[in-house]
Amino acid sequence: MVKILIADDEQDIRDIVTWYLSREGFEVFTAADGHAAVDIETAHLPDLLILDVMMPGLSGWEIAKAVQRNVPIIFLTALNAENDKINGFKLGADDYIVKPFSPRELVARVHAVLRRTGKLALPGDVLQVPPLSLEPGTQRVMVNEQTVELSAKEFELLYFLVRHPHTIFTRENLLVNLWGYDFEGDERTVDTTIKRVRRKIGIAGDFIKTVRGSGYKFGVDQS
Structure with missing residues (x-):
């Protein structure tokens, strides 16, 4: 089962993203602050990280820097300035989604990133x-x-x-x-x-x- 970590300090965001991704068959872990996100990433090795930027403890930028392995990252954040997006991609982001967002679009982008990075197996994949x-x-x-x-x-x-x-x-x-x-x-x-x-x-x-x-x-x- 593909594992996804959602790190966001807004409970409503975590709940709605968890609901949509769980319905797709993903195993979802959540964190309300940056330190918890790093702990979960280390313990469970999720296949994809969905990170808010502005969070207590560690920011999404800092989490991306702290990860010691190659794992796909989607930033899900209210920061919509061009410099913020550029910074996100410089840190290795595979996608950057600005709040408010469509949960269905997020799910589609999650599938796209997982397929592109080889994390999601399709029929016939070898x-x-x-x-x-x-x-x-x-x-x-x-x-x-x-x-x-x-x-x-x-x-x-x-x-x-x-x-x-x-x-x-x-x-x-x-x-x-x-x-x-x-x-x-x-x-x-x-x-x-x-x-x-x-x-x-x-x-x-x-x-x-x-x-x-x-x-x-x-x-x-x-x-």
Whole structure:
């Protein structure tokens, strides 16, 4: 499920955007101030950030600077001056929407940004890291054009890692993002699942790196 963070100090804005995006099937997190937004971003690694600019704690500009990974950002703000828009795009914004806004237009722009940045899978979409190929729509996995059978959770783990190349994830972080806070198992569940995925995908299993003392990452060695 695609995860979206809405950071805005107006409760009405958070509620209406949450309602529209949830109806589209997105998992939505909300924050009323900048510090909470950064905490949620770090813990849940949303696929898209929708940021107000003027918020308590940290501004939307500061949040964009604080994010340590490549994630799409839409600024949703009352600041409509040309310099504000230019500043937003200089900070890496993928879109800039001025309040008051149409929720339906916001949803359309969210879909457009997610498709453009490869975060939203469409029927027939394929994620390829040769010799590995993933089809999120059907959860089909192929290695050297040979189909590999993975369980739903194994596919989810592999797809999550492939979508965040070279990002180191602790076992706890993977548990939270893929099994949920209420999962009653322990961190060995991650190790066991990683081991099964590596074995099943064969040579492509070398892409899943163990980072000693930290966790795991997906990456292809550059020659």
